[in-house]
């Protein structure tokens with residue numbers, strides 16, 4: 779379980795608080811959606827949960843251990859996977875190599891793992907020929923599916939997504955949401971999605987609204 783305790787944040791010395799006294803629990807095997815107005819601090823919050831930044835005050839615990847104790851680099855490397863609107867894939871590689879690189883596969887493991895990753899990509903509609911093309915040649919929806927497969931296969935229990943369907947049409951968005959649900963329900967990961975899209979937000983097992991500096995759990 780990921781626990782956020784008494785978190786508060788403001789930018790600058792005299793900045794108004796973005797939020798104060800945030801206390802939230804994120805369980806395994808559930809999809810959490812966070813919706814809120816532009817500028818309300820959703821991305822900032824994800825950065826804290828991802829260990830990319832530190833809040834002014836408050837603490838974040840993973841299974842009872844403070845993430846600062848785990849070490850933020852260690853935490854980012856082994857515990858969290860991040861999926862952004864802009865897929866953040868390595869643009870000079872194929873889809874297959876993007877996933878293999880993230881798995882830090884050694885040469886001797888390469889052959890078995892390669893088939894495993896190809897099968898995983900195929901399960902989301904990316905055939906071997908596409909998986910071996912430069913990733914930039916794939917559509918936005920395909921690239922986002924590659925990013926999700928990468929998040930699925932790396933050894934991270936927490937998957938964080940910032941507007942993951944932002945550039946996609948309705949059909950692709952629905953597919954991506956289904957994949958996040960599988961990550962949680964089949965692979966028992968904690969999935970946290972920030973979105974401005976109410977239709978996506980409604981798909982969360984737990985829906986959180988960031989309103990007037992408060993995280994309100996529906």
Ligand SMILES: Nc1ncnc2c1ncn2[C@@H]1O[C@H](COP(=O)(O)OP(=O)(O)OP(=O)(O)O)[C@@H](O)[C@H]1O
Pocket residue numbers: 789790796814815816817818819820821822823974
């Ligand atoms: N590094 C920074 N320094 C100062 N202010 C910042 C910094 N990063 C973000 N902000 C401000 O903090 C507020 C929250 O930003 P954030 O990006 O977290 O909001 P958001 O809810 O994700 O918005 P959007 O939906 O538009 O992406 C905004 O007013 C933004 O201008």
